[in-house]
Amino acid sequence: MNGHIVLSPMERERIIQRSVEREHWKTKSTICMEEMAELQQQISKQIRGYDDRYGLLKEMADVYISLKLLESIFNVTPEEMQKAIDVKLARERSNQ
Numbered sequence: 001m002n003g004h005i006v007l008s009p010m011e012r013e014r015i016i017q018r019s020v021e022r023e024h025w026k027t028k029s030t031i032c033m034e035e036m037a038e039l040q041q042q043i044s045k046q047i048r049g050y051d052d053r054y055g056l057l058k059e060m061a062d063v064y065i066s067l068k069l070l071e072s073i074f075n076v077t078p079e080e081m082q083k084a085i086d087v088k089l090a091r092e093r094s095n096q
Contacts, residue, residue: 001054016065020072028073032066039063 007015020028039059046056071081 025073035062035066
């Protein structure tokens, strides 16, 4: 991975917006689902003993970007997302 690339938060957001505008939302959503499936496969490989940290990081980054794309496609605000995360984490805490 090229460690010399550093994008500003504003540049990241601009790239996400342009990506969403460039393709139909259904196509982009399908690609996001495919990226999530690729992460599942990579996790399965890790469990089976294939130590591929680079592959895992790559797929995790793809899913992180996919989530940002989906937030944009479905007009999810940062506040809504944070609230949903907090609810889920509170539930996780109560299960500990």
